[in-house]
Amino acid sequence: MPLTLKKIIEGVPSLGSYSGVLHEIEAVLEDPSSTLAHVGAIIEKDPDLTARLLRLGNSSFFGFPSRIDTVSETISLIGLQQVQDLIAVSSVIELFDGVPPELVTMESFWKHSLACGMAARLLALAKRIPKPDKFFVAGLLHDIGRMVLYTRAPAEAKEIYQRCAGGMVLMREAEVEVLGFDHAEIGDALLAAWNYPANLVDMVRYHHAPLSAGTYQMESCLIHVADYLVHAMELGYSGERMVPPLNPKAWERLALGMDVVESVMKGVDDQLVDVERAFLARVATKA
């Protein structure tokens, strides 16, 4: 029986190890008398998560001028929604296990993803879009469909790799040849099944074909450009060895000056070590 989109995302667990914390936070938020300190207390019950949030809060990613010492301070500086997003994203990173190492290593896959998230956030900052951090989440998850492919269909993934070996075929094209759909569609199906917001789902779905996106076309163009920059910088590895071609219209759609390209690339280089340390410490020790 051929593998369908529905079939491939079946059995992917819906949330990772932090789902308990997230549910507890939601429950506390329903109580109108709750304060940030209550939320902080929930997070602080998990020393690993606490360390990770503080590390990120004190990193060059946010660049706050003074030192942050508590979870409540972190929440008040970066915002509650953002903290919830970061916890959710951390849990997604740890959700996928058992990828055949000859396909991709966890570290290199998430390095590519984190770098794309950082590039997307920096582009959003340059474009002065409110809440730029949602672009970090979208960039981080843009290739999540590949993680599903590697864990749920490793045999097909190996066939796809073989078709790309000559260097003339993009991995996404080989995915369509072998499966009938590509990793962006898998990501779309998975995030929709997880009830992620529509803008995020669309940014992942259209990161290779941003001009086909509807409501969130500009957002999709931004992820498309971020992915291109990170590929050009050869940061991490998601399975695609080539730099997937950039649609110049997507760049034009962002209406940014050419000088932004250099500052985004420099920004990613500056922040990557800090952000990797915050997100991948546990992934690295597991390996």
Next chain:
Amino acid sequence: MPKVKIDNAREGMVTSKNVNNMDDMLLIPSGCELSARHLKLLRTWGVAEIEVEAGEEPDESQNPMAQLPPEEVAELHASLTSIFIRYDESFPIHKEVFRLALLRKIRQRLNAKTHATNS
């Protein structure tokens, strides 16, 4: 006072005007000598350019391309060309990203060499 792009700003330059972020929060006051930490902060906040005291414009002669033997530049160029599939240099954005990616590779190679000689 001369304006310098953030990528040309260097440690030791002195600001001649307050530097604010997009929310108008003061990041660095006027008259402050820039440190490496300041430069990082400015990039993090997405500041594009700042004003500095006259006579402190950057020296553009530090071209990394000229510091590496041409055959090594050619090798790095070839390795990038092999991964830039369907690259079209008639598109300015393709050309600029390729140029910056190459410069970055050259800088990395130069840094690796400096480290090798220092250790």
